[in-house]
Every structure is written in structure tokens, then in C-alpha cells.
Amino acid sequence: MPFLSRIRSPVEVPVAAEEPTDNKNATAVESQDAASDSDGESLSKDAQHGVQKMEATTSVWSRNHLIAAYVLIWVIYSVDTMQQSMSDSLTPYVTSAFQEHSLTATTSIMSSIIGGLLKLPLAKILDIWGRPQGFALMVCCLTLGLIMMAGCNNVQTYAAAQVFYWVGYNGLDYSLSIFIADTSSLKNRSFMFAYATSPHIITSWIGGPLATAFLNGAGFRWGFGTFAIVTPIVCSPLFFLFIWNYRKAKKAGLTPISEHRRSSGQSLWHYVLEFDLAGLLLLCGGLALFLLPFSLYSYQTKGWQSPMIICMIAFGGLLLIRFALYEKYIAPKTFIPFSLLTDRTVLGANILAATLFVTFYIWNSYFQSFLQVVNGLTITEASYVGQIYTIGSCFWAIVVGLAIKWTGRFKWIALYFGVPMQILGVALMIKFRQPGVKIGYVVMCQIFIALSGGALVICEQMAVMAATTHQFVAVVLALEGMFASVGGAIGSTVAAAIWTGVFPQQLQQYLPENEKADYLTIYASLETQLSYEVGTPARNAINRAYGDSQRYMLIAATAILVLAVVSTAVWRDIKVKDFKQAKGRVV
Template identity: 65%
Template sequence: MSSTLFSRIRPQADVPIVEDDHRNDAESSSAHGGVDEKNGSLSSSSEEFTKDAQNGVKGVEAITSAWTRKMLIFTYILIWIIYFVDSMQQGMTNTLTPYVTSSFRQHSLLATTSIVSSIVGGLVKLPLAKVLDIWGRPQGYLMMIVCLTLGLIMMAGCNNIRTYAAAQVFYWVGYNGLSYALSIFIADTSKLSNRAFMFAYASSPYIATTWIGGPLADAFLKGPGFRWGFGSFAIITPAVTLPLFFIFWTNYRKAEKMGLVKREPSGRTTMESIKYYAVEFDLFGLFLICAGLALFLLPFSLYSYQGDGWRSAMIIAMIIIGGLLIIAFAVWERYFAPKTFIPYGLLVDRTVLGACILSGVLFISFYIWNSYFYSFLIVVNGLTVTEASYVGNIYSIGSCLFALIVGILIRVTGRFKWLALYFGVPVTILGVGLMIHFRQPDVNIGYVVMCQIFIAFAGGTLVICEQMAVMAATSHQYVAVVIAIEGMFASVGGAIGSAIAGAIWTGVFPVKLAEYLPTSALADLPFIYGDIRVQTSYPFGSPERDAINAAYGYAQKCMCIASTAILAVAVVSVMMWRDLKVTDFRQTKGIVV
């Protein structure tokens, strides 16, 4: 990496104060200026830390002022390795999930298991943003490593679908939180004009790991079993991720010793601290929105399991109570919350709001057409586990590869709106719309691949552009919050998309299966519906396999139509953005990319 990519901005004498509930002896240190990057000695400067920023922001600015360029380069290499391992593990997990649910004869609950985990995994970013801003970046990062590892351990030991669903919650909280914390590290250590490329650089391991996840999952399925797949990464993940924690923590301690940051006791008792953080993290608001969204969305994939369907008392009660909790959340945040869960001023900014809406819409669309795509490739196209993983991961390869080009274009032009409006949105609509026709039985797989390539290149463009939009619209102080809000919209959008996909699947697939199956096979309908292994056990050309494929095709067409229709909102959301020029803004301090 060329040294011209790095800039050095020195802090002023103002020392950020970090409250510590567990320390009684405040470290006294004199206020100093910047840091000589060769030997770490202090030098005078007039550059201030971000004004009125919270302790976590000032703390990371102290870190970037205390470390050297060599440490910055090493940190980015380590971040790339973490993304490599995590993306490989995620690819394997996604491939194994249909077989895990099928092992409990609950294949149709694929969408259901992802709804709660998507909601919680997305909403956790907002309280995590508070942790990163109040306690510090390393502390929040460590918490997510623990959650991710615990989720992997639970998936390795699960014996029923309920345990696996709970494990998915811990896993996605940890995985999304870890990725989010890494994104904040990148935002903290890069100039805005270079940030799009650095985000693309960090996600580039997906280009390689796409080819590994499928064969790795296949090897575990044919060998020791899926439990060992999860168990092995429960050991590998902390081993790879913890070194980055120690880098940030040791450099933070170095900044303390150099007088760039110091701790002072908060003066609160334990109970006062509990009350303080309950208000700061808006725990009541978090409970309202998590419970409300879960109760409102879950019935869409669970109604078919009730004898009365939509008329079931349980389904009606879940929808009503969930809706009331969502309304209660809005009222609480607007009128009663001492500290709001979502900063109102940020959310009404048209660039931030437009980017968040785009994020939610893209994930709704993606999860509608993608929820049963892998199963479609296995059953209808007859691909192997490895081949299906290759096709299913075209999006990961293409989006991450094209994101590098987008990052360069944003660095050169200084603008991002034109890329989203004139390329990203139209090509996404084209790719998803074409799948309505091409994702059917007896259609050459090449046409499906073509659609995936269109969606991948456009998706890589839109993800980078929406992230740049929310960050360019605010200061460094609120970067963690706006990225968390954007991520929350994405995860809630994913939950909504999964709920819609689950509703279409459970409402269409079994009905069409019963309609198409020969009379002799109707007795086996529950087993065919619930197990992908039973579906693939019928040979191609048999009446049963033709009926299964036809039912898949009809359900997939309904999903792709719904997925395309929702993308109309994406056009309006991008048009809302201000045409900001990223080279006009300066957010970060210290030695950064």
C-alpha cells in the first residue's frame, strides 16, 4: 500500500475524559499535542479532537494519534484476514443451514429461523453503537466476538430446531456486530474520500472465500457432519479476531500514557451506573422494537402451521400485539424517552433517510428472491452442494469485485449519487425482473447466472453508495450511529423479506405440490414439503420430481414478482439524496488512510 494513501492529522492539547466506573484513582496526565510518528514522542499541534464527541470517538482519535503508519498498515492486513475467515465461515454456514433444518424435518422453516435473528442482529447495532461511543471501540468489538463464538458453539450442539433458532440469534448478533465494529474501525481510520475503497478492500475476501464455503460444507457433510463444521470455527474465530482487539487496546493504553486521553472516576454507585446505562442504551425502547417486529413478522411464515391459518387466535394476537408494540415504540421515542434510540435529527435528514430506505428496500428484495434460491438450485437445477454454492455466491463475488471499481470512481470523481441513480438501481431492477422468466424448470442455468451477475454488479455499487451517503451527511461524532441506523434498516428489511418469502412459500408451495403430485404420492406430501433430501430422492423425469419442480417454479415466480415490485421504492430513495462531494469533508484525526 503506497504511503501517499496515508495522511497524518495531529490532535490538540484537549484531553478526552473517559469515565470509568471501576477505577477510583484517576490517572493524571498533562495535556500534550501531536505525536511524532517515527519515535512516538509528543509534539505541539493545534488540531482539536472532534468537538463535543463522546468518549469512544475521542478515544479512537487518541489511538490514531498514538500509533504509527506501520501499525496502521498491519491493522488493515489483520482486518482483511478477519473478513477472510468470517466470510468463509458464513459461506459454510449458509450452505449447511438447509441440511440442519432438514435433519429436524423442518426445511420449510428456513425463512422463520432467519426472521428473529435478522431483527435482533440488525437492532443490536444501535446499542452497540452506544457501546462503541460510550465505552470504546475495543470493548464493543470484544463483546461481539463472544456472541459469535457462543452462537457457533450452540449450533454445533443443537438437537432441535428451537435450539438452532436460538443459536442463529447469537450467531447473527455476533456476526453482524463484528462486521459493524470492523466497519467503524475502518471509518475511524480512513479519510472520507478513501473510505469507499477501504470498505471495498475489507470485503474483497468474499471474492476468494466464495469458492471455499461450498466445498468446505460438502466436506463436513460427507465427513464428520455439520456439527464439526460449526465447532471448528468456534475455535478458529476467536483465535483470528482477538489480535485486533489487543492492537486497539494496547494503542489506547499507549495514548493514555502519552497524555492524549485519561480516565476519571464517574462518581456513580453500581445502581446509579445501571440506571445511567439503561437510559443511555434506551433498553425499554430496544425491548419494544425487538418484541414488536418479531411478533408482527413471525406470523407470515408460521400461519400455515395453524389449523385455522390466518384466522388462528395465536396468529391474530401476534400481529395485533406486535403492531401495538411498534406504535408504542414510536410514541416512546418521540415523547418519553430520556435518550432516543434513533436520533430524530439524523433520521429526518433526507440523505440519511433516503440511504436508509434504500438499504431496507434492497434487503427486502434480496431476501424475497434469495430465501429458497439455494434449495431451488439443488432440487430444480440438480446442482451439487458445491455447484449450488458457486451460483448462489455469484452475488458475493461480483458485488465485492465491482465495489473496488466503485471505490476508485468515488475517489476520482468525489461523488457517489450518480453511480447509484444511473447504474445501481436500474441494473438491479433489470436483474431481478429477468428472474421472473428465467428462474423456472427446464431453463438453462446460464440465464440464472446472467441475472445474478447483473444483480451483483449493481448491488456492489448500491451498498457502497448508501454507506457513503449516510457518512457524508454527518460528522465523525455520529458516524457509528448513522451506520448503525443504516444497518438496522438493512436487517429489518431482511426480516421483512424473509417474512414475505416465508408467507409466499408456505402459502403457495404446499398447495401447488398437492395439485401437481400424482395421487400415489400425496400421502408423502408432508415429508416432501419438509425435507430437501426427500425432494431430491425422486429421479429427474419421474412424475413426483416433475411435480416438485413445477411447484418450486410457481413459488419462485411469485417471489421474484414481489421482489421486483418493491424495488420501485429504490428509485425514489436515491433521488432524495443530496449530491454531496466527499472530498469536501474531513472527519478523522491522526494517522489514517
């Protein structure tokens, strides 16, 4: 079958399988043969140990194990996307439970920054220690985050839980992406990425009803607690499948042998330098201190003139400058490979990823609340509209993956279809996401953006992978993920800044005189906003304040998309059919 192909050497090595006294050697020869690519090489000699371990693993596993791995990946994505869809619907109610609805976007800023930046040391873990080890670590972080969310007693604890959750969630998704990149040929990889994320098409419909069921029943805590139990159970089989085949490759003598002899202290210092821990802390701390004030200033009595806000912005900026100087002049090893960033295809794809996430988080941060308050939708109905992007983009990604497989090219899809469709969908929402507009127009815009997202996300991932070799795939995907997550943090920051700067002021202006004194209570809670009956002067005032806030958000999101045109135009037009990256038995 062409779908499940095996890269083999043109020269077959005969094996005397009948000789029972030489089974070990026969297994080694068979494994070496399976590891051979079209050039006759076994494993990548200059690659790091984690890459060589994965190539050894794929060289010895059977066709059934390859199929089982992709089935398990699909199941894991199904559970995680179901949980994520439910979490999106629950988050406004969690923050409202602590009278902090306006912090809905703020809770994701730190988690987006840290979740994105930690992909870079995770790439090192995957390359140095191994793919299964990094995968297991991320499952633990994800589970810990879910446990913390289930037990949180204030919005600060929930925000901390979000950091652990998103580190685990992003890391788990990233680890699975690396598994797919390791076990698929480049021309089929876009389709396999689309296949892996296809559970969104099914599970997105479940998130809203699931959130409603938990809110009306056991409560949001059990919503998170249930998945804290289910997630590690579902992820375990894939981990043990890879460990089983890795040990099989080790017995065959295919895995690399470490020549380092270090003490515990020396090993600790080695990995501190290898992961560039100092640079990571400087960048993460700088971004957090610089971005958070934009969503917190409204809670200070002096606003932007508050000493705390001024200090956070100043120290955040200084840490970012210090980070740049440290990476250039001091760092023994940099976790950002600047040589890769100079490639126009890699840099353009990373900027596109950041731009798309900035835009998405600007218009999506308060979208669920808008649909319930302004359009009068239930939690379930709002989740359906909100999930149009996810469902549509995942479905369209399959079509795009097939198009790349058949044509061997991806730039034309992104430049002539994806980017224009994204700009059209976001720009139209400036007009249609307002009080009194039929929900059908909002749905139409979501469909446009979904088709665009399905094309652009696949194309940007293909761009960074096609521009490098197999040993750097984990790094370039980590860079792309970092740009996306930092872009998401910037988008959440802009959304929170617009919301806190516009919504309460417009609310105070529009509310009837007898309700003006309660504007802070209304501002702080989604449930309070929904408590006013549709058609009353107070509810109309709330809707108008929502409309004004959304207009500013969408204008900002549309303007930022200019960067998407430039960043896509600079890509090289690479034909992916001409490349062979992965080794062993692959798709």
C-alpha cells in the same frame, strides 16, 4: 505514499528528543502533533469518550501498526466470510435434519431483527466504552452462536443459536466498519470498505466444498464447532493491537478522563437510560411478534384464523405503536436520533438499504434449494451460483470505491447504474428462474444483481457518512444497519409466507395420485425432494411447485424495487473530497 496519508498540522512542533529527562513530555508533544488535523485541533472536544479514545489511539500508532490493522481486518473478514458461505449451504440441511425445511427462512427472521436492532446499542457501546470493547463483545456472541449451532438438537435451538450468531456476526462486521471509518479519510473510505470485504472473492468458492466435506465427513455440527475455535483466535490480535495503542495514548495523556462518580446501581440505571433499553425491547418484541406469524400460520390447524396467529399480529402491532409513543413522549434518551433521520440523504440511504435487503431475502431464501432440486446442481455447484452475487458485488465494490475516490461523488453511480441494474436482474429472474430454463440465464441475472449490489451498498454507506460528522458516524452506520436487518427480516417473512402459502398447495396439486399422500413429507425435507429421480413425474411436480413459488417471490421483489428509485433520487449530491472527518494517522 498518498495511499497511507497522515493528517498533520501545518505548524510543526519541534521536540527535543535528545533530552532523556523529558521523554514523557516529548512523547506527549509528538502524540499531540500526530493528532492534529488541518485546522490545528487535537481531538474532537464535543465527541463521546469512545470517539475521543479512538482519535487518541490513531494519533499515536505507527504507520506499521496502521498497515497491520488493515491486514488483520482482511484476515478476520476472510475467516468470517468462509464460515458464512459454509453456513448458507448447511442451513437447509440443518432444518431438514429436523424435518422442518420450510423453516429455512423463518430461522433468520428473529436473528435479522435482533441483529439489526442491537447495532444501535452497540453504537453506544463503541461511542461510550470504546471500539475494542464492543468488538470483543461481538466476538463472544458470535462464538457462542457457533457453539449453540454445533450442539442444537431441534430447529428451535438452532433458531436461538442463529440469534446469537447473527448478533455477533453483524456486530463484528459493524465494529470493523467503524474501525475503518475511524482510520480512513472520507474520500478513501469507500475503497477501504471494498478492500475489507474483498475476501469474499476468494472464500465464497470455499463454502460449498467445505459444507460438502463436513456433511460427508464429521457432520454439520463439526462445521460450526471448528469455526467456534478458529474465530476468537483470529480476532484476538486486532483487539490487542488497539488496546496496546490505546494504552500508549493514555500514557501520553491524550485520552479523555471520566468525571462521573456513580455507584454500581447508578451506573446500571445510567446505561439502561443511555441505551434506551425499554424502547429497544418494545421495538424488537413488536417486530418479532408482527412478522413471525406470516411464516408460522401454515402450521396452525386454523391457519390465519388461529387465535395464536391473531394475537401475535395484534400484540405486535400494539407494541410498535407503544414504541412510537414511548420514543416521542416518554423516553429520557432515544436510541434513534430523529434529527438525523430528517436529513433526506440519510433517510433515503436507509430506505434504500431496507429495500435492497427486503428484495434480496425474498429471492434468496430458497435459492439454494431451488438450484439443487430444479436445476439438479450439487451442493458445491449450487454454492458457486449462489455466491456469484457475493463475489461479483465485492469485486465491483473495489471499482466503485476507486471511482468515488477519483471523482469525489457517489450519487450518480447509485442512481444511473446501481438501481437500474438491480431492477433488470431481479425482473429477468421472473422469466428465467423456472423449470427447464438453462442455468446460464440464472447466472446472467446473478451477475447483473452482483454489479448493482457492489455499487449500491458502497454508495449508501458513503451517503450516510458524508451527511454527518465523525462523532455521529457510528450512529448513522448503525441506523443503516438496522434498516438493512429489519428489511432482511421483512424479506424473509415475505418469502416464508409465499413459500408456505404456495408451495404445499401446488405440490399437492401437481403430484401423481399415488404420491399425493406424501406431499407434507416432501414439503418438509430437502433431502426427500432430492430423493426422487430427475425426470420422474413426482420430481417434475416438485419442480413445477418450486417454479410457481419462485415466480410469486420474484414479482414481489421486483415491485418493491420501485422504492429504490425514489430513495436514491432524494440524496444530496455531496462531494466527499471536500470533507475531513477522521483524525490522526489514517489511510
